[in-house]
Amino acid sequence: MDFDPATANRPAALARRESFLCRIALVIVMAWYAYSNVRSNSEWVKPGPGAYYELLTAAIVSGQTHLKIAPDPRLKTLPNPWSGGQGIPRAHDATYFNDRYYIYFGVAPVILLYAPWRLATGTYLADGAGTGVFCAIGFLLAVWFFRRCQRRFFPTPRPWWTFVVVLTLGLGSFVQFELRSSEFYQVPIACAFACAMGAANALLLAAGSARWRVQALGVALACALGSVAIGARPNYLFALLATLTGVGWLWWGWVRTQGFWSREARTILAAAVVPVIVVGSALAGYNYARFGNVSEFGIRYQFAAVDMREMKLLGLEHMRRAFEGYVLAGREYSLYFPFIRQTTENIGLLPWAPFALCALAFPLTWRNPRWRNRAWVMGVGVPLFAALANFGTLLLYFYVFDRYVLDFLPMMMLAACLSVSVLWVTEFRRRFLGRVLRGGAMLLLLYTGVHSVVHGLPVGTSRPEMSWLARLMNHVPYLVERLSGVEYGAVEAEVTFAAGTAGVTEPLVVTGGGRDLIYVRYLEPERAQLGFFHTGSGGPLSEPFLIEPGKTRRLRIDLGSLYPPAVHAAFVGWRESEIAAVQRRVDVSLDGRSLLRFASAMHQYEPENLQLGRNPASATDLIFRGRIAATGRGGLPERELIAAELGTGPLRLKLRLPPFAATFAQPLLSTGRMGAGDLVYVFYVGPNRVRFGHDCWSRALVETPDVYYDPGEDQEIEIDMAPLHAGKSDTLAGREHLRIRFNGRTLIDTPRAFHPAEPAEVFVGHNAISSSSSEVNFNGPLLESSRLPRWPEAPTDGARLIRFKLPAERAGRSEPLLTTGVTGAGEVVFIRFPDAGQFVIGYDKWSVGGPVSDPIPCNDNSELEIEISLGSLYADRKPGPDWDEAALKRLRSTVRVRVNGRTVLNHTSESFPTTAAQIWIGENPIGASSCFEKFTGRIEQAIPVGPVRLR
The missing domain is CATH 2.60.120.200 (Jelly Rolls)
Known part of the structure; x- marks a missing residue:
């Protein structure tokens, strides 16, 4: 039966059953945490540093603040090295300052865990391992907080409720989402979460005691851990201020009863101020040692996609987008296991974790005088206020990421469980209304728990322990698709283009809810390109093609997002590599001509989300003005062809x-x-x-x-x-x-x-x-x-690549670059200098002559690279898969010269028969009248590069 606050004692058997169920829930959660974290991290312990927190550990242990990786020296030559990617390799998301690398992400995890591990074992704890440890500590502290509140403020309505709460705190607060990551981003977030839960327990200790020494101990621990949390996540500053408001309540109580200068009041004040000053001074010194500024954590000098110094990271203008991300951002249900799209986008409280909003019912517990006391209001209310302070800070922040929910969601879930527990024994005891409220709370809890667990499920062919379940569950949608005629694979369509406007883009095929698409980009009214776009990375454009407005064309688009997930029943018997090859392909052809062919990551395909000629997910994309109609689907490709592709x-x-x-x-x-x-x-x-x-x-x-x-x-x-x-x-x-x-x-x-x-x-x-x-x-x-079956041998014939420096005295001279044949039956490619500031390239065939190029500017420092292809440079060879008879014939009858990659001569001329011994670089032994006998510059390299590909 429901607990009546008037009865103080509970049967011992009930308490034992409750403790037993609590331990069972703890084992379940910790086992899941261990599985999720270990399965996502190939190495928990490393012999040497590699990832950022491992590198920061190596730096701190050796007595320095900058990472032991040397920046590319070219970075310091840039006018603004922070202005996005400029082609010079750099450490992404690292902080670059004074030609050294630092990291903006907090040092607290190193001080609390990574450095002690390094000093104790001589090895490095992996970044993902640290995330797992901190998440586990934070969860255990949350359970301890609940159990302490339970023993002090209310017996559990039912023993099973404790079991449910522990599972909720462990699996319903999206903590396991962080556990799955092996990246460094989650490390400081998990560390701050653990510190916040520790601070909440310390504050509960202080709030629940009447002895000033115990209060001082709790205050000191709460303020120390709250300050250390700032060393992991600077935005926890506002959570610390919320904690200090609770401490002020304690302090003011002693001031009122004992006086301002009383030992009790002074001790409480010192317990709050000293840890904040000590930890704050250490963080200020750390920042000053790195950047010469006590308040600079390094985010302004971070290597990101844009110059962080020019960004306004905090502001009211960010509130709407952040509110949508953290409160309203929805989830997408899927036909396929796990039936919810596992997003890395924002997790909104309303669609993902509505039970957490029950934390806002905390003030309703004060309706009963039993819970209108300092221990309850301060011990639970202040940590909740701190979590809401974190939430408010994130609403002002430019970046909105799903991983940030750990700053507020676990504490909200804890406060929600406590609030519901109290209301259960008060408001929920009313017969009809109580049952409705209780049932509603349980439905919200079940909904939140399922979504959180599903979001953390490991799926895919790389997880064989889960893939069998996924394949089993996906048999149902597979049968439904078979019965309803759903097809997979390449879209084969007839398309008619309309005349376009330069710069305008229009969608052709859209998949993945608008996240992957093939589009047409118009260059001129009758010329266009096809392009691929993948949300988060963009994509390439094809070479231009003629639209031919009004003409019906055959379009074939094969995207990885047009195939079912890897654990779909359609792929039974396929190897993982074969499935991966299919799901990453981008292969687009128009009238049989290949325009796009490469590999890319893809978003999951849902049959009903395939769109032709429009993108409903975008408010800005235009509708395709031509006509496009699917004529069929290619189906799953033959596995033999996939094997050949791999x-x-x-x-x-x-x-x-x-x-x-x-x-x-x-x-x-x-x-x-x-x-x-x-x-x-x-x-x-x-x-x-x-x-x-x-x-x-x-x-x-x-x-x-x-x-x-x-x-x-x-x-x-x-x-x-x-x-x-x-x-x-x-x-x-x-x-x-x-x-x-x-x-x-x-x-x-x-x-x-x-x-x-x-x-x-x-x-x-x-x-x-x-x-x-x-x-x-x-x-x-x-x-x-x-x-290729093997690495090609170095060519011994074909076009010649010549790198050389110009002659010092060159004005008015004509000098040979390459000569073939014999006197009376030869060819020469020469360089002629009308003056010292320009030259032309010429071709001369004995008794025939030949063309010269347009003038090309030059100077004394010019280093030139010339590629010369003549028919006489090619040895006899048989047609093969790379070179058919027509291609070989063109090579033997074409003169092509490139200067620094640009074609300057392209001339048709049959060559005289020539042997390898009749090819000279920089000489004219055959006496051609078009140039002098020798090249007087410096030839630095001359090599055969084989057949060239002529357009």
Whole structure:
């Protein structure tokens, strides 16, 4: 029966049953915490530092405040290194100041946990492990708080209620959402949560005692832990101020009864002030040692997507968006297990955790005089006030993240459980109204608990212990889809374009609730590009094509978001790598011509969310003005084709590098995962000039020399490195070696360390490992990617690449660059200087002559790179898969010369028969009249680069 406050004693058997159920709930929650955290962190303990809190631990233990990683020296040459990504590798979200790296994220976790662990064991606790420890401590302290309140203020209405409350505090407050992360962002949040729960218990100790010494102890602990929480999360300053209001209540009580200068009043005041001063001074000194400013935590100098110094991080203008994020942001139900989309977006209290709002009923408990006392009002009300102060602070903050709910939600859940417990034994005892209120509270609690648990479920093929359940549960929607005729796979459509307006974009195919889409971008009334957009990272554009308004075209769009989830029954029997290959693809063709082909992350597909020609999720996207109608779906691809796509071995990319716009980097290939991956990127140095680089996570990067390119020409890039050779042990196959070739020219061939990667973790044109060295996606046309059976041998014939410096005395001279053939049957490519400030490139065929280029400006410091392709440079070769007969014939009858990547001559001319011994660089031994005998500049490199690809 319900407890009557008038009866003081409870049966011992009931108390034992309650304690037993409490222990069972504790075991369940702690076991789930351990599973979630350990399963999400491949390493709990590391021999050396790698992630940010491990690096900060190494710094603090060695007596310094800056991280032991050296910034790229090029950063300090930038006018504003904080102005977003500028192509120079940098530590993302680290603080850069005085050519050193720091982190804005609080030092308190290092002082409380990471440094003691390092000193005691000689190893480093992983970032994710620290999150798990702090979350577990915070949960246990929350349970202890509830049990202390329970024993002091109210017996439990039913023994099972304690069981439910413990499960709610552990699994219903979204703590396990933080536990799943291995990232450093959650570490200070979890640390501050644990400190806040410790401070709440200390304040309860002070509020519930009549002895001034006990009160002083509780106040000192509460203020110390509240101050340390600021060392983890600076926004806890307002929570500390809320705590001090409760302390002021205690202090004023002694002032009224004993006097202002009484020992009791002075001790309470000192217990509050001294910890705040000590911890505050330590934090101020830490900030001053780093930035020369006691109030600077480092966020203004943080490397982010924008210059943080120019942002207004706090302001009333942020309230509406933050309120929507933390209160109203909804959840999306899904056809597939776990039937709720596991968002990393905001978690609104109303749609996600409405039971927490029962905390606002706390003042109703004061209706009964039994709970109108200092111990209850201060012991529970002040921690709740502190949590609401955190919530209010977040409403003023520019950034709105789901992980921030730990600043206020657990304490609100605790206060809600306490409020409902008290109301249960008072207001809920009324027969009809009490049953309605009790039932409503239980429904809210069940709803919140289910959503919290589901949000924390580990799903996917990488979790075999859960994937069997997911596959089992997904059989039901699979059968429903089969009966209702739902299809998967590529959308095959007929499309008719209307004349466009330059700069206007219109959606074609939209999936994932508007988060993934293919769109058309008009360049001119009859020219356009297709583009891919993925929320959070954007995407590339295709090469331009003619619209031909009014003409019906065949459009095929194959996106990973057009397939069911990995644990869907349709994928029974598929390997994980095959599923991953399907779910990351972007393959778009128009009339059989490939326009987009690369890999990208995707949002989950829901059949009813597929939209053609419109994007209901966007208020700004236009409707497609042409006509688009689906004619069919491609279905699941043949597994044999998927296996061929995955492949193994070196990678060949055919792409077009976009024109230079700024110094930045874009991904070509990423392997592995965040924290343990590799990235090969292209860095745009200047007009027509790039370099390539390799970034191995937590290791030094390496870059190639600069090379030139023509934005209007196709480029061929070949990459070989260990992660591309899954399951191979042959060291000659490219393992432990990095090789990059650009248009047949080897740019780098050196030993390198790599992180292991599965075939499913190889992404082309996408920075899947979130490396700070490049942007998220390659945005030029990626025309083709294929695997090679072996690394190509260095070419011995074909076009010649010549790097040289100009002659000092050059005005009026004409000098040879390349000569082939013999006297009377030869060709020469020469450089002629009308004056010292310009030159032309010419081609001369014996007895025929040839064209010259337009003038090209130069100076004494000019270093030129010239690529010359003549038919006479190619040895006899048979047609093959790479070069058919028509392509070989074009090579033998075309003269093409590029200067610094730009084509300056493109001329049709049949070459004379030539042998390898009849090819000269910088000489004219055949006596051609178009130039002198020798080149008088300095030739620094001359190599064959094989056949060129002619457009």
